[in-house]
Amino acid sequence: MRLRMGYRDWRWLALWWHHFFLLWITIDGQTRYSxxxxxxxGSVVGNLAKDLGLGLSDIYDRNLRVASEAxxxxxxxxxxxxxxxxxxxIDREALCGQSxxxxxxxxxLTENPxxxxxxxxxxxxxNDNLPIFSTEERSLKIAESTATGIRFPLETxxxxxxxxxxxxxxxLSKDECFSLRIKELPDNRKVPELVLEKSLDREKQSVHQLLLTALDGGNPVKSGTTSIVVSVLDINDNIPVxxxxxxxxxxxxNxxxxxxxxxxxxxxxxxxxxxxxxxxxxxHTPHSVLSIFHLHAGTGEISLVGPLDYENKAVHELDITAKDKGVPEMEGHCRVQVMVTDVNDNAPEIVLTSNPSPVREDAPKGTxxxxxxxxxxxxxxxxxxxLKLPKxxxxxxxxxxxNNYALVTTGPLDRERFSEYNIEITATDSGSPPLSSKKTIPVSITDVNDNPPVFTQPSYxxxxxxxxxxxxxxxxxSASDLDFGENAKISYSILDSKxxxxxxxxxxxxxxxxxxxxxxxxFDYEKVKVFQIQVQAxxxxxxxxxxxxxxxxxxLDQNDNAPAVIYPSSAALGSLSHQRMPRSAKAGHLVTKVTAVDADSGHNAWISYRLAEATDASLFTVNLYTGEVRTKRAVSEQDDSSQRLLIEIKDDGEPVQSSTVTVSILLEDGLHEPILDLRQKSSEPSRKNGRITLYLIVSLASVSVLSLLTFLILAVKCIRNSRSSGSCCMRRSDCDDYKNPNRNLQIQLNTDGPIKYVEVLGGDMLSQSQSFRSCMSPMSEYSDFTLIKPSSTTDFKEVISVLDASLPDSTWTFESQQVSKDTKTTKLGVKGE
Known part of the structure; x- marks a missing residue:
């Protein structure tokens, strides 16, 4: 089986290598070894580097390698x-057959370049192969009447x-009836023939055992043998011709x-x-021939039963035998030579000599x-x-x-548009009709960092x-990068800012x-309302x-501050705020005014007032929005002299925050007498009442004059400062805005019925105004200023320093009282010497 298959391959390889060799020898400067x-x-063929003019270092640097077309x-x-x-x-017979x-x-191949x-x-x-016969024994039947000199072709x-x-x-082994003769064919093949030298006599010897030996020309000589058995038959003395x-x-x-x-x-x-x-x-006809050709036993017609392939075998030789039916049967021989002509039945092929290399997207033209x-x-x-490429x-x-080509670049590449090219190459032959085939070569484009990260939006x-x-x-x-790999790996950071x-x-x-x-x-809205972050990708x-x-x-503001009561503040006599009103007060008389502020903003700072408890709820009413406490009716003789009011102050936030203030009101016929009675001890003699009253009047007058002088001096300073700065202000750090704008402290004197108070207003165009109110109550034993600022960050000592400089002859007291979570009440007292 190996012999039959090898014979076909030899013929094809011989023809292929013959054409290839004829084409190859036309190239000058080729190196050839034998x-x-x-x-x-491991046997050395030749010094390839020396013959190609390469140094030993080029073997590593240029990646010298050898590829076989076989x-x-x-x-x-x-x-x-x-x-x-x-x-x-290397088996020459496997590569080239009988060529x-x-x-x-x-x-x-060498790289770089x-x-x-x-x-x-x-x-x-x-000489590594023995001559081989296809059969170990062949039988011949020869009639005894066969004439001498007749030749019988033997297997080659x-x-x-x-x-x-x-x-x-x-x-041929020695036999007196037979000899061997070699016939030379036109293709230089030698065919052995058995020659009958002497007439056969079946009665004397019916069977002749012969041994045919084939010798090659190698050194040493190799040989192969086959046995020939000649049976002598009687009669039928004519062979088919x-x-x-x-x-x-x-x-x-085709x-x-x-x-x-x-x-x-x-x-x-x-x-x-x-x-x-x-x-x-x-x-001895091989199976490969029998699979292509069919011989009709009766007519002698040879027809095709399998495909012909010029590229596999261009010439087929068929040995035909004609046998008669006599006894013994006689046979004649002839040869049929079938020459196959080529038709365009093979599509061209594209073979990669080297695998495609990845190309950088910034590779120059001609890479x-x-x-x-x-x-x-x-x-x-x-x-x-x-060969043709697509447009x-x-x-x-x-x-x-x-027919060797280099695939090169002709223009700029962009990995972000095409990360890989599947290059379809069309090969077309010149046959009629022409045949073509396509081969797709994948070429990957390597990334270059040519795209910056891009945020989903420029600001958030x-x-x-x-x-x-x-x-x-x-x-x-989030940011994205059109590049790939490390070039697209993004890290985020915050740029430094204040x-x-x-x-x-x-x-x-x-x-x-x-x-x-x-x-x-x-974060606290009352300190920081807005700020910016610069993010870098x-x-x-x-x-x-x-x-x-x-x-x-x-x-965003949350309702986290309860309303803080500015007036009335806690008096020195106790936790209650004491107020006086005459019994002659009519309906609608302003008794006092409750004032509160809320550090929050918006709805969270909307304040409402409500009378929660009262000694006589029918006598007093509280305005829902202003906090004014007025009489609902005229005071009667039956009303108690001491009235107690519990006023609740709520904001409009969610959840609601609230605070309360208790106001004690004394009803009296005279404006000063009840207060003096409260100040007197029951054990003092009546003769001292006049002196105490006189002292009290003098004290109140002194405080009033000092207060008036204080505000006049402050007004003069504000006017002077306004010429240079445009407003009466004292600078302080403001945590309500991330740009630290200056706030202004504005001081003004207000009166509300029997209540006198000073408002110190602080604010600017960009933030919520703050109010500092100094209240002076006629019920107080001393003339006190109470300043309330709903933020723990205000430095009231600045205000004190200004007031102290304005009133050198007065003594100021500064005390701070925690009212709610983020509200401080600062009490600023003025005592005249």
Whole structure:
């Protein structure tokens, strides 16, 4: 089986290598080596580096490697010496079959720059194969009446070796009736023939045992044998004779099955059954021939039963036998030579010489991407191949030699548009009709950092409720990068900026991986209302690219401050606020006014007043919005002299915050007498009442004069300062705005019925106004200023320093009292010396 399959392959390989060799030898400057087959692995073929003009360092630097067009890697390069060595067992017969010349073309590739060299290695034959007969024994039946000198063709031996190592001669064992003669055919083949030298006598010897030996021309000589058994038959003394000893026919390789290609014909001079002929293929006809051709036993017509392939085998030789039906049967022989003509039945192929290399998107024009070649198994014009790329492709084919091409770039590349090109190359031959095939070559484009990160939007607005949990997430920014890999890996950071002279990094921090921004602590709307964060997104490319986005953080107010009572404040006599009113008061009389402020803003700072409890609810009423306490009716003699009111102050927030103030009202006939009675001790003699009253009047007059002088001096200073600054102000740090604008303290004297008070107003165009109110009650033993500011951050000592400078002859007292969660009451007292 090995012999039959090998014979077909030999013929095809011989023809292919013959054409390839004829084309190859036209190239000047090719390197050629000659070695015998079956060399041991590692045997040196030649110094490849020296012959190509390369140094030993080029073997590593330029990645010198060898590729075989036969597909099998029979050779490799010794990296240390630059020698071409045998990499695998080389069987010349497997490569070239019966071809006289066996040349193995090799491609030598070097990189940086990418170059292709072609070398040839001639494989010389050694005598490593025996002559072999297809059968170990052949039987011949020869009639005893056969005339001497008749020749009987014998089977030829096959030797896989070529040249002098192939079959050279045959010998026959000694027999007095037979001799051996060698027939020379036109194709230089030698066919042994058995010659009858002496008439046979069946009665004397009915069977002749002969031994045919085939000898090759090698050194030492190798041989193969087959046994020939000659049976001597009686009578039938005429053999069938063909009209031609050799039939020649030409057939196209695309002929359809069933078509008759030739008809052989033989005649027999005998009559009857001795003259009836049957045709058959000779016994040594290989199976590959029987699978293609069919011989009709009665007519001698040879037809096709299988496909012809010019590229596989161009010539088929058929040995035909014509046998009669006599006893013994006689047979004649002829040969049919079928020559196959080529048709364009093979599409061209595109073979990659080197795998495509990844290309940088900024690669210059003309960069080599891959090496390839085109081939067609047909011959003549059918084997001429042209290659074509699709229109608009940023690549082109640059021909080199012998249907070899370089795939190069022709224009700029952009990985963000196309990260990979599937280049479809069309190969078309010149046959009629032409055949074509396509091959797709994937070329990947490597990334260059040419795109900065881009945020989803240039700025972000974040609304955050105050009093949040520290460490909670504020917002997540996101950016994307059109690049790939490290060039698209983004890290986030916060650029340094100031919020109220404090680095923004003290307020927030950002997760560098996902862009999530977290708070460092809880925010207070009353201190910080809005601030900005500059976020930078930077990729990991080299050099890295970046972009910025602004995050505006707005703090939303929560109702976290209860209303703070400014007036009436807690009096020195106790926790109650004492007020006086005459019994002669009519309905609608203003008893007092409750004033409160709320540090919150919006609805959370809307304040309402309600009378929660009263000694006599029918006598007093509280205005819902102003906090004024007035009489609902006229005071009667039956009303108690001491009235107690509990007033509740609520804001409009959610949840509602509230506070209360208790007001004690004394009803009396005279304005001063009840107060003096309260101040007197029951044990004092009546003669001292006049003096106490006089002292009290003098004290009140002194306080009034001092107060008037104080405000006059302050007004003069404000007027002077307003000429330069435009307003009467004292600067202080303001935590209500992240830009730290200056606030103004404005002091004014107001009266509301029997109540006199000073309002110190602070504010600016951008923030909520603050009110400082100093109240002077006629019920107080001393003339006290009570300033209330609903924020713990106000420095009242600045106000004291101004007032102290204005009133050098007065003594100021400063005390602070916590009223609610974030509200302080500051009591500023003035005592006249």
């Amino acid at each position: 070695i015998p087959e079956e060399l041991k692995q 597909g099998e890697q029979y050779f490799s390069v010794d990296a240390g010496k630059g020698e071409l060595v045998v990499n695998d067992r 006289a010349s066996c040349v193995l073309p090799l491609q030598v 990418l170059q292709l060299h072609r070398i040839e290695v001639e494989i010389k034959d050694i 031996a096959q030797d896989l070796d070529v040249g002098s190592n192939s079959v050279k001669s045959y010998t 063909f009209t031609k000893p050799l039939y020649g026919v030409t057939v196209h390789e 002929s359809v099955n069933g078509s008759v290609i030739v008809k052989v014909e033989a005649t027999d001079a005998d009559e009857g059954v001795n003259g009836q002929i049957e045709y058959a293929f000779s016994e 080599v991407v891959a090496l390839l070649r085109a081939r067609d198994l047909d011959s003549g014009d059918n084997a001429k191949v042209t 608009g492709s940023p690549f082109s084919l640059k021909p080199s030699f012998s 607005n974040v609304y955050l409720k105050e009093n949040g949990v520290p460490g909670s997430i504020l917002y997540s920014v 919020v109220q002279d404090v680095s923004v990094s003290s307020y927030v921090y950002i997760n560098s991986d996902n862009g999530s921004i977290y708070s460092m602590h809880s 930077k990729d990991q490319g080299s050099p890295s690219l970046s972009s910025n986005a602004t995050v505006h953080v707005f703090i």
